[in-house]
Amino acid sequence: MAADSKDRMIRSAYQLFRERGYSGTGFREISAHSGVAKGAVYHHFPAGKADLAEQVIRLAGREVGDLMAAAADGVDPGTLVEGFAAGWAEHVRTHDFAAGCAIAAVVSESQHDAPQLARTAADEFGRWRAILAESLARQGVPSEHAASLATLAVAAVEGAVILARAERATQPLDDIARELRKSFEAAVHGARSAQSK
Amino acid sequence: MAADSKDRMIRSAYQLFRERGYSGTGFREISAHSGVAKGAVYHHFPAGKADLAEQVIRLAGREVGDLMAAAADGVDPGTLVEGFAAGWAEHVRTHDFAAGCAIAAVVSESQHDAPQLARTAADEFGRWRAILAESLARQGVPSEHAASLATLAVAAVEGAVILARAERATQPLDDIARELRKSFEAAVHGARSAQSK
DNA sequence: GTCTATACGAAGATAGAC
DNA sequence: GTCTATCTTCGTATAGAC
Numbered sequence: 001m002a003a004d005s006k007d008r009m010i011r012s013a014y015q016l017f018r019e020r021g022y023s024g025t026g027f028r029e030i031s032a033h034s035g036v037a038k039g040a041v042y043h044h045f046p047a048g049k050a051d052l053a054e055q056v057i058r059l060a061g062r063e064v065g066d067l068m069a070a071a072a073d074g075v076d077p078g079t080l081v082e083g084f085a086a087g088w089a090e091h092v093r094t095h096d097f098a099a100g101c102a103i104a105a106v107v108s109e110s111q112h113d114a115p116q117l118a119r120t121a122a123d124e125f126g127r128w129r130a131i132l133a134e135s136l137a138r139q140g141v142p143s144e145h146a147a148s149l150a151t152l153a154v155a156a157v158e159g160a161v162i163l164a165r166a167e168r169a170t171q172p173l174d175d176i177a178r179e180l181r182k183s184f185e186a187a188v189h190g191a192r193s194a195q196s197k
Numbered sequence: 198m199a200a201d202s203k204d205r206m207i208r209s210a211y212q213l214f215r216e217r218g219y220s221g222t223g224f225r226e227i228s229a230h231s232g233v234a235k236g237a238v239y240h241h242f243p244a245g246k247a248d249l250a251e252q253v254i255r256l257a258g259r260e261v262g263d264l265m266a267a268a269a270d271g272v273d274p275g276t277l278v279e280g281f282a283a284g285w286a287e288h289v290r291t292h293d294f295a296a297g298c299a300i301a302a303v304v305s306e307s308q309h310d311a312p313q314l315a316r317t318a319a320d321e322f323g324r325w326r327a328i329l330a331e332s333l334a335r336q337g338v339p340s341e342h343a344a345s346l347a348t349l350a351v352a353a354v355e356g357a358v359i360l361a362r363a364e365r366a367t368q369p370l371d372d373i374a375r376e377l378r379k380s381f382e383a384a385v386h387g388a389r390s391a392q393s394k
Numbered sequence: 395g396t397c398t399a400t401a402c403g404a405a406g407a408t409a410g411a412c
Numbered sequence: 413g414t415c416t417a418t419c420t421t422c423g424t425a426t427a428g429a430c
Contacts, residue, residue, distance in 0.1 A: 005395085005396080019308070019309060020220070020306060020308075020309050021218060021219070021220055021302075021305050021306035022218070022220075022221070023217070023218055023219075023220035023221035023306070024219070024220035024306045024309070024310075026422070026423055026424080027423080027424070027425090028422070028423080036396085037396065037397055037398080038397095038398095039396075039397065039398070039399085039425095039426085039427090040395080040396055040397075041424090041425085042424095042425070042426075043395065043396070044395095048424070048425070049424070097308075097315075098308045098309065100304075100305050103363075104305065104356075104359045105305050105306070107297075107359050107362050107363045108218050108297050108301065108302050108305065108359060108362070109217060109218035109220070109221045109302070109306075111216070111217075111294075111295045111362065112216060112217050112221070112295065113221075118294075118362060118363045118364075118365060119363075121363040122360075122363040122364045122365075125360055125363055125364075147372070148372035148373075148375060148376055149376060151357070151360065151368075151369050151372045151373060151376075152353055152372065152373045152376045152377075154356065154360065155352075155353045155354075155355075155356030155357035155359075155360055155369055155373050156349055156352045156353040156356055156373075157352075157356065158352075158355070158356030158359055158360070159301075159351065159352030159353055159354065159355030159356030159357070159359075160348070160352035160356070162301045162304050162305060162352075162355055162356075163319075163322055163348065163351065163352055163355070165304050165305070165308065165315060166300075166304045166315045166316075166318040166319040166322055167315075167319045167322075168315060168319075171348075172348050172352055175344070175345035175348045175349065176345075176348060176349045176352050176353075178345060179345055179346060179348075179349045179380070180349075183376070183380060186383075202413085202414080223404065223405060223406080224405080224406065224407090225404065225405080233414085234414065234415055234416080235415095235416095236407095236408085236409090236414075236415065236416070236417085237413080237414055237415075238406090238407085239406095239407065239408075240413065240414070241413095245406070245407070246406070246407095
């Protein structure tokens with residue numbers, strides 16, 4: 001099945017990118033990991049590695065974004081952002097601190113060879129930010145402040161994943177989870193006070 | 198001169214790692230960029246690429262850490278953290294959004310081949326965090342809270358560099374600079390209030 | 395649509411001349 | 413201490429059989 005082979009390659013690349021990055025992962029490893037022959041790569045991804053990387057970014061963005069979107073219903077912004085960070089802590093810990101964010105890896109390594117991938121990455125990061133910002137806006141936080149807090153949250157989580165890998169400990173993610181919750185709650189509280197004036 | 202050649206190679210690797218990452222940078226490019234012959238690599242770095250990467254992490258950590266340490270004298274924590282983010286924004290913008298943090302790149306890519314590099318990276322990140330935390334502690338912020346705010350700041354800046362590269366805009370860094378300044382000022386203000394009770 | 399085989403260059407690493 | 417030359421493995425990419 002074509003779709004099955006293609007999907008298995010994307011999923012293998014996704015996993016390997018998280019562990020070794022974009023340049024550090026070769027087709028040889030992707031082929032071995034997915035069980036799909038090396039030569040089949042260019043059947044599914046005519047433009048080569050950049051083509052595959054784009055689909056990996058989409059998959060990574062969707063996987064996290066869908067979880068966030070599902071969690072966003074019915075919880076307050078502070079709980080949402082804390083869960084966002086906690087989910088990454090869980091991810092990093094279960095992979096023994098040897099896996100990070102595939103999108104971040106591609107952004108940091110592909111700009112020279114395939115600059116167009118930055119747009120796809122920005123698009124997926126944008127969705128994460130929009131989900132957080134909307135959760136804040138629903139509680140009355142002004143949209144500009146909601147947007148910059150959402151950016152802070154996504155940036156802090158991406159950075160804390162790197163710090164956690166370096167330290168081989170989830171503490172950086174645990175710390176920022178608490179701080180982000182506080183910042184989100186303060187913004188909601190501030191919006192409520194302003195409204196009741 | 199030996200030290201000169203070695204230093205030039207480290208500086209070239211430093212620059213190339215920021216643009217293309219650790220795996221994406223070969224000795225061929227480092228040699229061409231630094232003007233030092235390829236074969237000389239193993240004279241200066243007997244353990245090879247990991248050896249070189251360790252020195253790159255040290256250089257990157259020192260360069261940023263020294264700037265922060267110099268700035269920390271005589272300014273309040275909010276101004277310090279804002280300057281930290283603004284410095285990175287300047288860096289990313291002057292490199293046309295094609296360069297990020299060398300330490301983050303090495304952490305994200307080297308864990309499989311050279312796991313020991315994570316310790317060096319954690320060490321350098323730790324210094325940045327300590328400078329920020331101490332600035333807060335000097336203003337009376339309890340050390341635990343100072344530490345987690347410092348972690349938030351370093352994580353947010355590292356993540357915002359990635360977001361900025363993806364978007365080809367400094368806005369993520371500008372946004373978190375403002376938010377971090379607010380968080381730092383709120384912590385200092387809170388510490389003052391608690392002390393005057 | 396998926397495989398084997400292979401092209402060609404670059405990767406990291408080493409040996410030995412100077 | 414720095415160079416040239418070279419080894420082996422792996423990189424991306426292609427051609428063509430089935």
